[in-house]
Amino acid sequence: MKISCRKKTAFNSRKEAIIIPVYKNIETLKTLTGKRIDDEIASIISSDYFNFEDKEIKSFYIEVKKKLKRIFLVSIPKDPEDSRFYLELGARFSKIVRQDRLTSFSIISFEDLYMEKKELSYTKSFIEGLFFGLYKYERYKGKKENFNFEEVEVITAFTRLKKYVDTEAENWNTAFENIYMARDLINTPAMDLTPEIFAGFIKEHESENFSVEVLDDKQIVERGLNLVKTVGMGSANPPRFVTIDYKGDPTTEKHVALVGKGVTFDSGGTNLKPTGSIETMKTDMSGAATVFAVAKLIRDVGMKINVKTYIPLVENTIGGCAYRPGDVLTSAEGKTIEVLNTDAEGRLILADALYTARLTDPEVIVDVATLTGACVVALGSHCAGLFSNRKFLAKNITDISDDLGEDIWELPMLKAYEKRIKSDIADLRNISKQKGEAGSTIAALFLKEFVDNWPWIHLDIAGPAYLEEEHPIFGKHASGFGVRLIYTFLEKYYKEQH
Template sequence: MKLNKNITGIKTRFFYDKVDKEYKDLVDGKYGTLKLIPNKELLVCLGKKSELNNEKLRKLGSSIYNSLKDAEKSVIIKTPLKDEENYFLMEGLLLSTYEFNKYKSEKKKAKLIEFYLDYKNAEKDFKKLSIIVKNVFIVRDLINEPPSVINPKTFADIAKKLGKELKITVIGKKELEKKGAGGIIAVGQGARHEPRLLKLEYTPLKKKEHIAIVGKGVTFDSGGYNLKPTGYIEDMKMDMGGAATTLSIMLAASELKVKKNLIAYIPLVENMVSSTSYYPGDIIKMANGKTVEIANTDAEGRMILSDALFFAQKEKPELILDFATLTGAVITALGHNITAVVTNKDELYSDIFKVSKNTGEKVWQLPLYEEHEESVKGELADFKNLGWAKGAAGTITAAALLKQFVNDTPWMHFDIAGTAYSYENKDYFKKGGTGTMVRTVLEWINSK
């Protein structure tokens, strides 16, 4: 989508809840009502001014795009909104342009290819949003690709291709063995493609202080010997959503020239069933020397994350963020619209919560008490990779194991299992990968 102030095309007319007399037969003034008068103008209702917010404006931008994408080549949008409100309208419009049709024999393209949103900072905002949205779309693309296409090797290759401005180190299986990364090795040992750990560095500042970001990269999760059943296994190509999110945050930060040092760690594995897969009941020695008993091979994400978190904290970051499609329990707790956050520093959550209200990517903090940490203590090993029976507090007990590997480093865990994938076309999302948390984390890092 291009921004072009010199275009001619269909124009828009906006109304709050009171509609001009000549248009009352066409629209009612209620928020979200749109009416296209072919080859002339698009009528858009904002509803009550006092009830407008950032997310409503994003959704309205999405509605404008979806109303015109198959009908018009260009649109000129002039609103009664403030500049900062127009930003969110533009954001929703751009987020709605996503398509993933590379495997379709007939590729239908949108007719709408250019627009102009008429306000003071339009060109500046468009430049910034284009970078952010492009990287949100990278997450969506990576999640939507078939698991036969995205595996530990190809993900690493894509990261190197896209991350020309980053320092990228690929740590292979032999080096992981030397580093004692038992969690990563165990989960990946049954697969055709060997496990890897990516280290990505964006360090524009000379000082050593940095934020560490860790992303779970299970490019396909069969569950291992605790095999996932039909109805659950089909979408498990999306279990690398945390890795894709981490990669895109790093790519966008470098392109936006964020003034913050960032170092990311992405463990990449396939969790498969074979004669060499790890077993339920195995005891795995982790990179920090602690041991973990495998209560369930389908609780694999916390195994690879734990090693990566240990490597991250060794470099003494000021804080660690991790992103993972970690637990089905988070969907039971919060549904598909809210990302769970677990942290060892409550003030970190307060900051991210404020930013999320601005970006529309909802988050909610879950508690982490001593009882949760006790639940992952093992009898035959130091820890076990499941907490209480029957999945009780499953999202929290999974985070409780991760906490054992960050020591005292400030840390915030995002369980995106419910929000990384959309099961319907809605607003500015298409069915498939969402790219959730990229926009929120970029804004939050910029505010630090």
């Protein structure tokens, strides 16, 4: 999608339609629209046709240079809202774009109406909401939609806003290319995204400063990644372990580590999931898709940062070779784990990956996983759970999430619960025997055992990664949640300044 910015009036727009934001008791937009359009707007908003309801969108036609031009009026509050408002407004307008098959439009920037010269995020958030709403997954459709939106033109009187859009617009496009990639991966059925296929897809994106190593099942055993091997050994599709090394700043060895849970299908193993829970388990690799998209986005925009990404890929299925409740496993670190439930497999493969990540002394480790149903029970499907062993990390990423409309909530890792993951016959057990209590916290405490004391963030995205009901920003099914969040967090706090 092309994003351009012009310092002109809406009257001179050559796009199919023009979006003009208005608020109640607005006086005039003449300097932005031109007198003809401004007079028509004054007539419309003083009639019963437009009511200034929340995010109301109404259209009319006006003759401009002997052609009918469609004008959309959108209702905004007189005082600026947070970014979520504009994200939701953009997502709502995307439905009109698709329904009416608009290929381009101009929009008068929200910043021009608010005269807020310091804040530049409103129009960007609207465009991001539009991006989220325009996503479609048609791989298995016999009849494709056969429609593509082409261009947004931002109209502004602010030189600073124009410079911002001109500088950043290509990065917004790149971000959503990678978000769409993540959503495609999450939406893909497990039969077409086995560990081998997924690893091969990642390998295809290798480049000079973006090296990809794929370990097959034999190499996984040789490297001592026993938990990855064990979780995957019940399936006819053997596991893979992917490491991506992005060198964006070769002048330093400092780097960050990303870890993503990649269970390409989770049957629950011997502790088989019931009907009602198993149908969407193709999405249990959402963490892997998210961190791969973040790493690739960082590469694509050329961010000056070094990132190592670790992606264990397995199918957790029933089979003659599948592991069982009661088995005792030895992790790559050497800690032994009593398996009480084979459906608590994500934390096992993450344990080996987190240990591997910490060996290279990263500045911070961020792991992403659809880890626990308990997190959905606690926070619902719109909010991810956040755990961290550093308060400042939790605050920093939470502040960013508010700005992006990607909701996270910090949950506790209570020291008193640590004894619940201690086993009588091994070092650890993979679940607590206190049924139904603090499932997300127990999982995080288990992971913490393999992070040691490295700065660490754990995001449990079991709720927002895949949405059964429509979200006001992310729509339905695979959401792409977390890509913007982690990218922005790393850009703000870990990018080298040169």
